[in-house]
Amino acid sequence: MDKLSPEKPTNKQTSRATASTLITYRTFVKRRMQECRKRKKQQRIHEYRRLRTMVPSISKKTKVSKVTVIEEAIRYIDQLHNALLARLKTRGLPRCMQDMNIDVDSLSHGDIKDLVCEVMSNTPSSSVPVLSTDNSSRERNRIIPSYFIRKQKKMTKISV
Numbered sequence: 001m002d003k004l005s006p007e008k009p010t011n012k013q014t015s016r017a018t019a020s021t022l023i024t025y026r027t028f029v030k031r032r033m034q035e036c037r038k039r040k041k042q043q044r045i046h047e048y049r050r051l052r053t054m055v056p057s058i059s060k061k062t063k064v065s066k067v068t069v070i071e072e073a074i075r076y077i078d079q080l081h082n083a084l085l086a087r088l089k090t091r092g093l094p095r096c097m098q099d100m101n102i103d104v105d106s107l108s109h110g111d112i113k114d115l116v117c118e119v120m121s122n123t124p125s126s127s128v129p130v131l132s133t134d135n136s137s138r139e140r141n142r143i144i145p146s147y148f149i150r151k152q153k154k155m156t157k158i159s160v
Contacts, residue, residue, distance in 0.1 A: 081112045088112075
């Protein structure tokens with residue numbers, strides 16, 4: 001053969017290269033899938049924690065199962081629906097809902113759920129207030145920093 005012309009790889013060399021590329025690709029795909037699963041799991045954990053902080057009956061507890069979080073969230077939403085129903089029956093409809101033909105006296109618990117769903121679906125997401133669970137934003141809005149309040153409480157306990 002001419003020294004200037006490149007040598008053609010043999011079939012054995014080609015199959016080895018293809019096999020190593022295939023193995024590398026498979027490990028890459030496995031790793032990506034594992035990372036995706038891990039990211040989804042972390043996101044689920046974060047959302048459960050966020051939901052737990054929104055439900056007053058379990059927000060202060062340290063260890064709560066996911067099932068308990070969901071059950072308590074459902075109970076809390078039902079309590080909010082009942083409170084809304086009671087408020088509508090005592091105070092009537094707010095001005096923003098006056099144009100809706102709703103008989104407040106005949107509303108039931110199921111009707112409240114439907115009403116809330118209807119109002120939320122007609123409300124643009126930008127106008128729905130988002131509650132921040134970020135402690136730093138609450139801390140910034142305080143007049144007296146929380147560390148100072150805690151310090152004052154400790155001092156009063158000591159002096160008593």
